[in-house]
Amino acid sequence: MNKKPRVAFICVHNSCRSQIAEALGKHLAADVFESCSAGTQTVPQINQEAVRLMKQLYGIDMEATQRSKLVSELPPVDIVVTMGCNVHCPHLPCTYRNDWGLEDPTGKEDAAYLETITAIEQNIMALRQFILDHF
Template sequence: MSQKPKVAFICVHNSCRSQIAEALGKYLASDVFESYSAGTQTVPQINQDAVRLMKQLYGIDMEQTQYSKLLTELPPIDIVVTMGCNVNCPYLPCKYRENWGLDDPSGKDEAEYRKTIAAIEQKMMALKEFVKENFEH
């Protein structure tokens, strides 16, 4: 059996959206693909509002399993999902890519975070179906 495709969720700082996506990818789709996240720059800690809400909503403690990392730390990736970082979007070679076009909720209120997390969950389920249909396992 070949290994599962590797999906990288990337944005510039790897602190909020891409971290949420990595956590939700592991939580919702680990049977179909492996999830990673990274950025072109790193931050000392993951966005604390995102950490708190992911604990609250899913019981996931992102700080236990995840940290901000650079693209160069990733293994070879099959699928790249950019979070929506306009001009500075990092480039990674891959077989398939998509841009989720999500605004960064950093510095905004909790409602914005919840909206972003819900959007990521929805897109994750769609990606899971896409990978099931288009990638050999």
């Protein structure tokens, strides 16, 4: 593998799931791939419950290094992972595409966020292994 593939995590507002995936990608798999995230719309700030829980669980301050951005702001990517937004995601040229089918925990209890964060962490580790095996 010459260069690390760049993975884009995409959901509608780039506020919660895609931000968590970007943060966990950087935290758990930076040795294998580059992580970025974006949405088809933006919000003024990252989901505050997600920010709080990511600080609590991993010591990651997403607001220090991330912001809500549009798909059009992304650099070229190798892999696109959609979060399961049930909307038509814009076509991004890539070598590999996957949908994780995750429910948005926004507005729900911490347990829903923790379930989503755990699922994202497992998916990140599986993606890390997939890239090691195939790229």
